[in-house]
Amino acid sequence: MLELTLDRGENRPLIDQLTQAIAERIDQRHLLPGVRLPSIRQLAGIAGVSKFTVIEAYDRLVAQGYLISRPASGFFVAGQRPALDLSEPVDQRDQAIDPVWIMRQALTVDRKTQKPGCGWLPQSWMNEEQLRRALRQLAGAPQSQLLEYSRPLGYAPLRQQLSRRLAGIDIPAEPNMIMLTDSGSQAIDLLHRYLLQPGDTVLVDDPCYFNFLANLRCHRVEVVGVPRRPDGPDLDQMTQLAARYRPKLYLTNAALHNPTGGLLSPAAAHRLLQLAEAHNFVIIEDDIFLDFQEHPGPRLASLDQLRRVIYLGSFSKTLSAAIRCGFIVAHPDRMVALTDIKLATSFGNNDASAQLVHRLLIDGSYRKHVETIRRRLRQAMAQCQRRLEGCGFTPWLQPGEGMFLWMHLPDGHDSAALAKAALQHDIVLAPGDVFSVTRSCAGFMRFNVAQSSNLRLFEILQRQLTRK
Numbered sequence: 033m034l035e036l037t038l039d040r041g042e043n044r045p046l047i048d049q050l051t052q053a054i055a056e057r058i059d060q061r062h063l064l065p066g067v068r069l070p071s072i073r074q075l076a077g078i079a080g081v082s083k084f085t086v087i088e089a090y091d092r093l094v095a096q097g098y099l100i101s102r103p104a105s106g107f108f109v110a111g112q113r114p115a116l117d118l119s120e121p122v123d124q125r126d127q128a129i130d131p132v133w134i135m136r137q138a139l140t141v142d143r144k145t146q147k148p149g150c151g152w153l154p155q156s157w158m159n160e161e162q163l164r165r166a167l168r169q170l171a172g173a174p175q176s177q178l179l180e181y182s183r184p185l186g187y188a189p190l191r192q193q194l195s196r197r198l199a200g201i202d203i204p205a206e207p208n209m210i211m212l213t214d215s216g217s218q219a220i221d222l223l224h225r226y227l228l229q230p231g232d233t234v235l236v237d238d239p240c241y242f243n244f245l246a247n248l249r250c251h252r253v254e255v256v257g258v259p260r261r262p263d264g265p266d267l268d269q270m271t272q273l274a275a276r277y278r279p280k281l282y283l284t285n286a287a288l289h290n291p292t293g294g295l296l297s298p299a300a301a302h303r304l305l306q307l308a309e310a311h312n313f314v315i316i317e318d319d320i321f322l323d324f325q326e327h328p329g330p331r332l333a334s335l336d337q338l339r340r341v342i343y344l345g346s347f348s349k350t351l352s353a354a355i356r357c358g359f360i361v362a363h364p365d366r367m368v369a370l371t372d373i374k375l376a377t378s379f380g381n382n383d384a385s386a387q388l389v390h391r392l393l394i395d396g397s398y399r400k401h402v403e404t405i406r407r408r409l410r411q412a413m414a415q416c417q418r419r420l421e422g423c424g425f426t427p428w429l430q431p432g433e434g435m436f437l438w439m440h441l442p443d444g445h446d447s448a449a450l451a452k453a454a455l456q457h458d459i460v461l462a463p464g465d466v467f468s469v470t471r472s473c474a475g476f477m478r479f480n481v482a483q484s485s486n487l488r489l490f491e492i493l494q495r496q497l498t499r500k
């Protein structure tokens with residue numbers, strides 16, 4: 033039997049409330065396709081409203097495709113909902129610039145295309161020789177496990193190694209609190225499966241990493257943006273939004289935030305954790321750029337000791353994006369459920385990748401490799417910023433470290449239009465709105481400083497920006 037309670041004290045018409053309540057039950061699959069709804073008279077009795085209110089609500093639900101009306105039999109939940117289509121933008125303002133735009137472009141273009149909009153280092157910056165050597169060693173070592181599924185949490189020596197590394201930034205992670213995944217992206221998806229139900233609300237930074245938005249969309253949740261400030265989320269706004277939407281989750285990169293490159297100040301971190309406690313939401317701290325920081329400051333996961341914070345990382349940015357390997361660090365209480373979801377959705381992570389990453393991490397060359405990357409990134413950042421300023425851009429922040437510069441376009445210019453024009457010249461840029469749930473970042477663009485060394489980029493930018 034359908035149970036519904038409408039709030040007569042609420043400043044919203046009963047028809048709206050009734051329509052929404054039924055739509056939510058269908059979205060959340062409490063009411064499945066084909067189920068017959070109560071008759072108009074029955075529902076009027078259940079909800080304590082007039083028959084007119086029910087007729088109007090049912091009519092709206094039919095118009096919205098939730099219900100079908102069968103004359104003389106009643107109202108039924110409509111058949112299959114349309115398949116999820118991520119290419120459909122959040123609103124219709126710009127069909128081309130949705131959260132998947134950069135990946136779609138950057139992963140399909142040919143090698144000669146410049147990719148200042150992408151989020152990874154150029155091949156020439158990676159230690160490919162070392163990687164090939166480790167692959168050969170792995171293939172040749174008789175003890176390598178190349179045939180069977182991984183253990184549920186993943187390759188134990190890598191988890192032990194990660195545990196030692198995390199202790200270095202005060203994250204108290206025993207190996208049994210670390211679960212290997214096939215990537216940072218898979219870690220995020222698993223956590224969303226674990227924490228969220230369709231219809232829940234999630235807070236993200238505005239702007240945030242575009243794939244947070246795309247993945248949350250797969251989970252059919254409401255996403256609410258918290259304006260990002262240079263030292264973290266706007267906590268006054270977050271307080272109001274948390275009270276209003278009762279979010280289940282806040283998803284962020286506390287340090288080297290994508291796309292702004294910002295850090296979370298210690299004061300903001302403390303207040304954020306208090307807010308999460310007061311409003312009972314979980315925080316996912318995606319720390320994928322950790323090794324780009326020379327002296328990493330305290331992480332949310334260390335301040336909170338993994339009570340409310342779940343931490344994740346991956347090796348795509350420093351070792352290889354082809355060898356997929358990431359990890360989740362969480363309180364032991366969460367590990368059984370998380371591992372079950374991992375097994376249910378993948379039967380385990382790629383054990384060959386995990387063994388390879390382990391070899392690469394324990395080899396002394398990793399430390400030298402990331403030191404070199406950090407040095408090169410610092411130089412590239414200073415140079416890229418100077419060149420962009422020469423084209424009329426202004427930095428929103430001076431990150432100093434990491435890969436990204438979040439730049440303001442000269443007044444009146446639109447980053448989506450600039451990105452589309454640049455594509456004609458074989459340059460993939462990252463227009464601001466792909467990072468913004470409110471689509472309020474049209475005046476910004478993210479630059480990957482490691483992918484912005486070719487002077488042709490700045491010539492094209494200059495030409496496009498003076499054309500207007």
Ligand SMILES: Cc1ncc(COP(=O)(O)O)c(C=O)c1O
Binds near residue numbers: 151216285353
């Ligand atoms: C903030 C952030 N998280 C996660 C990822 C995904 O990483 P992976 O390649 O491990 O899936 C990226 C990739 O750009 C990222 O920028």
